[in-house]
Amino acid sequence: MVTDGGTVDGExxxxxxxxxxxxRAARQIRLVDMARRLPQLVRxxxxxxxxxxxxxxxxxxxxxxxxxxxxxxxxxxxxxxxTALLTGGDLYGRLLGAWPSVVxxxxxxxxxxxLGIVVAWLSSRLGPQMSREAELRxxxxxTEVELSAYDAPGFTHRKEAxxxxxxxxxxxxxxxxxxxxxxxxxxxxxxVLTALHPALLPLLTLASLPQAVAQVGAARVRYLARLRAGGxxxxxxxxxxxxxxxxxADQVRAGxxxxxxxxxxxxxxxxxxxADRRAADTGARMSAVGAVCGGLASAAVWAAVVWLLATGxxxxxxxxTAVFALQTAGTALRGLVTGGARIMRTGLYMDDWSEFLAxxxxxxxxxGTVVPAAPREIRVQDLVFRYxxxxxDALRGxxxxxxxxxxxxxxxxxxxxxxxxxxxxxxLYLPTTGAVTWDGVPTGDLDPHAMWSQVALVPxxxxxxxLTARExxxxxxxxxxxxxxxxxxCARSGADEVLTELRSGLDTVLARDWLGGQxxxxxxxxxxxxxRAFHRPAGLLVLDEPTSALDPLGEHRIFAGLREIAATRAxxxxxxxxxNVAVADRILVLDKGQVVQHGTFPELVAQPxxxxxxxxxxxxxxxxxAAENGEDGKDGDSGxxxxxxxxxGNGPVTxxxxxxxxxxxxxxxxxxxxxxxxxxxTGTAALLVNKQGQYLLxxxxxxxxxxxxxxxxxxxxxPEPGETPHQAVTRELREEAELVxxxxxxxxxxxxxxxxxxxxxxxxxxLGHWNGDAAALPLTEGVLLHWFDAGMLPRLTMCxxxxxxxxxxxxxxxxxxxxxRG
Numbered sequence: 090m091v092t093d094g095g096t097v098d099g100e101x102x103x104x105x106x107x108x109x110x111x112x113r114a115a116r117q118i119r120l121v122d123m124a125r126r127l128p129q130l131v132r133x134x135x136x137x138x139x140x141x142x143x144x145x146x147x148x149x150x151x152x153x154x155x156x157x158x159x160x161x162x163x164x165x166x167x168x169x170x171x172t173a174l175l176t177g178g179d180l181y182g183r184l185l186g187a188w189p190s191v192v193x194x195x196x197x198x199x200x201x202x203x204l205g206i207v208v209a210w211l212s213s214r215l216g217p218q219m220s221r222e223a224e225l226r227x228x229x230x231x232t233e234v235e236l237s238a239y240d241a242p243g244f245t246h247r248k249e250a251x252x253x254x255x256x257x258x259x260x261x262x263x264x265x266x267x268x269x270x271x272x273x274x275x276x277x278x279x280x281v282l283t284a285l286h287p288a289l290l291p292l293l294t295l296a297s298l299p300q301a302v303a304q305v306g307a308a309r310v311r312y313l314a315r316l317r318a319g320g321x322x323x324x325x326x327x328x329x330x331x332x333x334x335x336x337x338a339d340q341v342r343a344g345x346x347x348x349x350x351x352x353x354x355x356x357x358x359x360x361x362x363x364a365d366r367r368a369a370d371t372g373a374r375m376s377a378v379g380a381v382c383g384g385l386a387s388a389a390v391w392a393a394v395v396w397l398l399a400t401g402x403x404x405x406x407x408x409x410t411a412v413f414a415l416q417t418a419g420t421a422l423r424g425l426v427t428g429g430a431r432i433m434r435t436g437l438y439m440d441d442w443s444e445f446l447a448x449x450x451x452x453x454x455x456x457g458t459v460v461p462a463a464p465r466e467i468r469v470q471d472l473v474f475r476y477x478x479x480x481x482d483a484l485r486g487x488x489x490x491x492x493x494x495x496x497x498x499x500x501x502x503x504x505x506x507x508x509x510x511x512x513x514x515x516x517l518y519l520p521t522t523g524a525v526t527w528d529g530v531p532t533g534d535l536d537p538h539a540m541w542s543q544v545a546l547v548p549x550x551x552x553x554x555x556l557t558a559r560e561x562x563x564x565x566x567x568x569x570x571x572x573x574x575x576x577x578x579c580a581r582s583g584a585d586e587v588l589t590e591l592r593s594g595l596d597t598v599l600a601r602d603w604l605g606g607q608x609x610x611x612x613x614x615x616x617x618x619x620x621r622a623f624h625r626p627a628g629l630l631v632l633d634e635p636t637s638a639l640d641p642l643g644e645h646r647i648f649a650g651l652r653e654i655a656a657t658r659a660x661x662x663x664x665x666x667x668x669n670v671a672v673a674d675r676i677l678v679l680d681k682g683q684v685v686q687h688g689t690f691p692e693l694v695a696q697p698x699x700x701x702x703x704x705x706x707x708x709x710x711x712x713x714x715a716a717e718n719g720e721d722g723k724d725g726d727s728g729x730x731x732x733x734x735x736x737x738g739n740g741p742v743t744x745x746x747x748x749x750x751x752x753x754x755x756x757x758x759x760x761x762x763x764x765x766x767x768x769x770x771t772g773t774a775a776l777l778v779n780k781q782g783q784y785l786l787x788x789x790x791x792x793x794x795x796x797x798x799x800x801x802x803x804x805x806x807x808p809e810p811g812e813t814p815h816q817a818v819t820r821e822l823r824e825e826a827e828l829v830x831x832x833x834x835x836x837x838x839x840x841x842x843x844x845x846x847x848x849x850x851x852x853x854x855x856l857g858h859w860n861g862d863a864a865a866l867p868l869t870e871g872v873l874l875h876w877f878d879a880g881m882l883p884r885l886t887m888c889x890x891x892x893x894x895x896x897x898x899x900x901x902x903x904x905x906x907x908x909x910r911g
Contacts, residue, residue: 127429130436131268133443134261138215141222145215149208149266156204157273159197160417161280166194212266216259223255223442230449236517238452240476247445249323254442260435268428274421281414286403289411292393293418296386301426303379307372308430312437314368318361325361328354390415457534463543463628464527467491467514467659472523474506474513482521483509484682489675493628496651496660498673500700505679507663508549511631514661515544542566545627545658547635551618553609555600558591562620578624581650583643584616611638619647623654630654633663641901645858648672649832667704668835676700691813771850773818774805776836776894777828779859783876784895787825802891803854804828804874814853826874830857837897839890854894 138146231248238244282289331337332350341347394411397403403411472487484506491497491514499507512518513525516532525532532540554561559575562584568574575595579585591597592607599617601608609617615638622630636644648669651660662673670676671690678686678693678700686698693700777785787804804825808817815833822828836856 126433126436127268130261130432130439131265133436133439134265134432137219137222137258138262138265141218142215145211149211149215149262150269152204152208152211153266153269153273156201156208156270157277159201159204160274161277163194163197163201165281166190166197208266212262216262219262220256220259223258224252226446227251227255227442230446230453233454234449234452235454235519236512237477237519238449241452242478244448244452246320246323247441247448250319250438250441251445253319254438254440254445257435257438258442261432261439264428264432264435267424268432271421271424271428275418275425277417277421279418282411282418285411285414286397288393289390289415290418292390293415293422296383296390297419297422297426299382299386300379300423303375304426304430305433306375308434310368310371310375312434314364318364321357321361324357325354328357387419454537456537457530459530459535460539461527461530461535461543463493463657464659465493466528467629468524468526468529469510469514470524470526472510472513472520472525474509474518474521482682484513487523487682487684489677489684489687491659491661493659494656495675496655496662496673498662498664498670498676499679500664500667500670500676500703501679502703506682507679508633510679511633511661511663515546515629515631516540543628544631545622545625545629546631547618547622547633549634549637551615553599553614555602555606556598557595558588558597558599558617559595561599561617562595562624564621564625566625568624568626575620575624578620579616581623581654582616582619583639583646584613584620587613587616612640612643615639616643628658630658630660631663632661634665635662636664636666636669641898644669645832645834645856648834649858652831667700667707671834770808770814770838770853771841772805772807772852773814773821774803774852774854774891774894775818775822775830775833776803776854776856776898777830777859778856778898779876781876783878785826785859785874786877787874801877803894805852815855818853818855828859830859833857837894839893841890852890854890856898 135146135150138149227248279290282293328350332341332347332354341350394403394415468490470488472484473482474484475482487510489497499510501507509518513520513532516525516527516535516537519533527535527540559572562575562578570577572595576585576588579588587609588594598606599609600606615636619632619635622632636647639647644666651662651672654660662670664670673690675687676690676693677684678698680699686693686700688696694704695701775785779785785804786801804822805818806821806825808814809820812820815835818833819830822830833855834857836854839852839854841850841852
């Protein structure tokens, strides 16, 4: 439980480095380690710079070397100038003798200034390029790892740390240049000091040690503080996204979460601030101690210079030169330590980058080279799959075969392994044990990119790319048919209606935040995701909850055309809407990673088991709605008569409607207790809708038994012995209206009852769409069929169940329209 105090069951809510290896490495950084690692860090910086822009890197090295030489030359010129000025003789002669050294000093200073400008120019060019190069290498490494790498503990967290390293790569240019400049200056000063007196350089080095130790310690403290706060920074980033992002804005407001989220943000910010203050205080104390010790040591150095001058071991001119050389070398040495500490800290971030690249290399796909064609058969044999560090197998002992032209549906509770199995079939995961083969070749032996070119995937969480509509559909993979193929795929998915609303058609950018961009609704985005899959010339089509955001008409359109799409592909369908799996050739029911049932839709709904339980759960909600008006279907004094709707001004359509719990056929004789409560299907009917939204009604004659003669009803009739409901309604449509409607799907099972509540039977209603010309509908002799608008139903009202079927469909369409407007 998360409390306002930011804890979960007493634990602080934060991300942590689970291994602790990075903190242990940072704690071990000392001055000796810095001295040992600096050459390695400089080499890494130069290698990355060389790979990014070798001419800029070479120019920086040459300029820094030349700048160091100019500084040494300037110190020599200072020595010559002082010697000439401090020697005996008249003033004019001394000035004349110092003139060449002054010219040399000015020339050296001018050249150094010019070189500094060139260095700054090259650094400003090279630094950003190095960061982008580091980012590209990181992105390339991420795209080459197995998908299972994302399931490894800490992989994502280490990837984010590597992002920070890639960002700091450009700092290596400036810090590396400062370090090289300090080394050059130190070399120049050290050379002059050594020439003046051998004891001066060791003394200066010893005097710089206290500040060096302090600088390295302060850098270590700051890095550790940043490292420990890394999880908190990630939490702040996530909270910022939820507070500011437009997709969460409605929930922030409707859930009155602003104060809660801002309070959590302040809480985490204060935690970071406390850590930063501690680090700053510690670093300041270290720097103060180092400065005091360094000041005392520097005083000793200057005392040594005075002693050398007083004892005659050094001339006055050389003493003046020593002053300049000591200042130059001291500044360079302090710069070397400061720059070394900075580059060490940056190096720690770059270690995160390089270590992640090495880790990603361990996850890099290492598969076969067989290039597959569109699979004719995908076979799963004794499949076992377990996620890394998981306590149990996600899939266990799964075996089945999927062939081209088949639709296999995966059904089960949440977490039963359906999506995992689909990823294994697609080769996104490889089995722990067992095998998944494409035409006899294990997926691990196939070239992964060639294999995935034969996979069209519609995942639950589909990507909403900030690209044009065309690029969102083709994903950079054009076909010979060009835009014609795109429009054909749009027609199959219903995205053709989306294109008509786009400002520039296929050239519209699907991101409102971009110039000229346009945003889509959730259902429209799902149609685009379906269009991607239908457009892709792949042999395996995986649909994972493909219609979760679609309205009933859009959903029907997808499943009505699925058989045609499946003719040239193997199709895997995952859905919790069990009515939709009636289109499948076979259904696999999974529970806790195992296949517990398999068979066709009629077989599974007829036998006790998980599938029938799931079906019942989905349809008992209708019972609850009817039960609100009483178990016996009566409501107050109405005698069980409910008002359904208006019928063109001819008075209300009334009917006694009680909803059955499911559309299951009669159970097996062995299930005697359940059989006593199963509905008996005495009739079937087809709820046909045309493109204008009209319904097809049939004037019943005296020979039909499922509805009162002389009333308008839905076409259909009573099943004959041995017929399934679907076979019965198909036959009745063919006999009554010479209609063949291939896309009929179960819609509702409705109970027929009279005003006294007596149940006369149950009618199975199937839903279908007629896309032909309504005016050219063939009519057989003696049969009167006509299309009616929902608001213009005949006065001789349909049977009670038929009126309820139309009302339900109208409710669904209204709900879909409201959802689209939302």
